[in-house]
Amino acid sequence: MTPENVTGPVAVHAEAPVWWPGWGGLRWVDGDAGDLLTLRGDEIVRQHIDDEYLAFFRPRTSGGFVAVGARTLYLADGPDAEARPVATLLDDGPVRMNDGCCDPRGRLLAGSMSTDSTAGAGTVLRIDAALDVTTVLPRVTSSNGVSYSPDGRRVYYVDTDTGRIDVFDVSEGELRGRRVFAHIPEDDGVPDGLTVAADGSVWVALWGGSRVRGFEPSGAVREDIVLSVPQVSACTFGGDDLGTLFITTSAQGLRSDHGTAAGSVFAVRPGVHGLPVLPFAG
Template identity: 55%
Template sequence: MRADNLTGRITHHGEGPVWSDTWGGLRLVDMMAGELVTVTDAGIRHLSVGSPVAAFHRPRVGGGYVVAIERGIALSDDVDTPPTRSVELWTDPEVRMNDGGADPSGRLYAGSMAYDEEAGRGSLRLIDVDLTARTILPSVSISNGIAFSPDESLCYYVDTPTGRVDVFDHLDGELVNRRPFVEIDRGHPDGLTVAADGSVWVALWDGSAVHGYSADGMLASVIEVAARQVTACTFGGPDLATLFITTSRQGLADGDDPAAGSVFAARPGVSGLPVLPFAG
């Protein structure tokens, strides 16, 4: 299956797509531009979050959104206005936020990485609804996709340089018993999402594809993407059956990989799960 180019080039480093009726459809980040990019039938809107980095975002239970900024998180009470308050989680200027997402309890998992990608400089933190944070994984390299199984018993996680998607048991709100779920032999695992049938969909940086794996770890579907640096994916649309796929121009010359920076879309025959919001 080949994905269709939905938007043409609209970002430099497109990441973190989220479908939510809260903002009228699809929203993603242009990470190193510090922007949220909303894609609806009415057009495309860019919103600066006031930081050089907008790493990932989620709707909030009480309205508005939370966005991971360079060294912390920022919150807005309105989906279409910049954040009004922020929390810094560390001071090291060489480390920045990367991917993350909410858990079934409404807490926020936030991953980081070194700007120079030095191994072990990143971490995975858990941010509670009162905005306090603790470190879950203290030494990761490029903390990337994280998502939960439909029954909430499993959590899938990517530290990109490992070349794997790992899986944890999710017990009493904690992540335990980390183990490999799948090894990636084409490109590098980046963002991921989980469908309602328990299948796991993984974006492949330098792989020009999204791979769909069954709940038992078998490769079940390959969606070809006409851009090399595929960053993340999410299910959306009124029936949650369209897979939206983000791509990046990071490190590319102007004429190289012309469709990179576009959002792509495919209908792989399964439906996704509603986004988990942040309760803080």
């Protein structure tokens, strides 16, 4: 199957796509620019958040959205409302926030990454509705994709520098029993963002590998979706039936004459359907 380019190269570092009907469908970030981009029909609406980096965001159960900058947590009260800083997540230093998600209890999981390749400098934080912060996973290097299984009993997780996808059991809301779900061969790129489908399959973007790889719930490879750009950053299911896989790509670090559509969002229908995004309770 051949993914369709649905936006053109409108971002430098497109990342963290989310489908949510409350803001009109597909929204993603241009991380280095600090922009939220929303696809509404044939128009792309941009909203800027004044931060050195915009990592990811999620809808709020009360309306609006939560966004995570390089070191700061933001809340907005409407889908297009101004995002206001409400908490500091990290001190200054060679670590910044990266990817994340919400758990079934409405708590935000937010990972961080080293910006100078220091092993184990990052963490995964959990932020609850009262904005209390707990470290749930210390000593990670490049925290990336994280997503829950359909029944909420497992969490799939990427620390990119490990070259693999791990899985945790969930017991009373806590992460337990970390183990390897799937290895990514070095020649295939490194794992980045991921999403889980309603049938339990796991779909991971392979940065440097020009593809999204789908895995069976057992960890066996189901299929590869190959793109025409090298740096595939993340993916999410969307559309009215959650049957379209939207894939973000990045031109970050590429030469100005790279001659590709990097920075575009692509779409493909892989024959499975996604899960509604879990919102933040705060």
